[in-house]
Amino acid sequence: MKIFLLCIVFTFSFSFVAKANYTSEEFQESLFEIGYKSIYDALNEGNEYFxxxxxxxxxxxxxxxxxxxxxxxxxxxxVNDRYDIEYVNKDKPQNHFNITIQPVKYGIDFRDNQIDxxxxxxxxxxxxxxxxxxxxxNLLVFKKDKFQYILSVDKRISDIATSDILVEIANSIK
Structure with missing residues (x-):
């Protein structure tokens, strides 16, 4: 589990040490260089694979x-097969939301002291x-069908993206 959580931390922090006045094109290119693409192109890859x-x-x-x-x-x-989505604001790094989806059988478990x-x-x-x-x-983790979903939001916007909002997002998956 520690390795997976380190991957999550890395994913969350890689693109947000951006220089000032980063253009949208430069920002996009930095993410494309590390394997990101459109949500739907990556989703199609995941659908085919799973x-x-x-x-x-x-x-x-x-x-x-x-x-x-x-x-x-x-x-x-x-073990590490997963689909990740990043929603970011290039000018406001705190506006960061991530969805990680992976097979339940390889999902992460939490110790009691990690659960609020x-x-x-x-x-x-x-x-x-x-x-x-x-x-x-902050994370909201749940299972749906054969997948574990991890909804993650930057703590700096937790007054807006509350646990209740994360639950609403989870409930919007039909």
Whole structure:
């Protein structure tokens, strides 16, 4: 689990040490260089690989994003196969929302001291809300179909993107 959480932290922090006056083109290119592409191109890769449709939420946090990117990762073996989506604002690094989707059988487990709250979702599944598992981000983690979803939001906007908002986003996945 520690390795996966380190990957999440790396994913969250890689693109936000941007220079001042970064143009949209430069910002996009920096993400394309590390394997990101359009959300839908990456989603199609994931759907084909898993041979199952990955369903995305229709709701997002109520903050402004300038860019959205997707990446399907399929390194050697199955353990780290996952689909990531980043929603970012190139001018406001705190406006950062991430969705990671991976097979349940390779999902992360949380220790009790990492869990702030257990929440029942609209479909009856349980979600875990954590402000402690990843430094700088709040997480809502839940299972849907054969996938584990991790919704992550930068702590600096947690007054806007609250746990209730994350639950609404989770419930928007049909």
């Amino acid at each position: 041979n199952q449709e990955i369903v995305l939420p229709v709701q997002l946090p109520p903050v402004a994003f300038t860019h959205s990117f997707g990446r399907f990762e399929n390194p050697d073996g199955e 709250q257990r929440i029942k979702l609209g479909d009856g599944n349980e979600a875990i809300y954590s402000t402690k598992a990843v430094n700088g981000f």
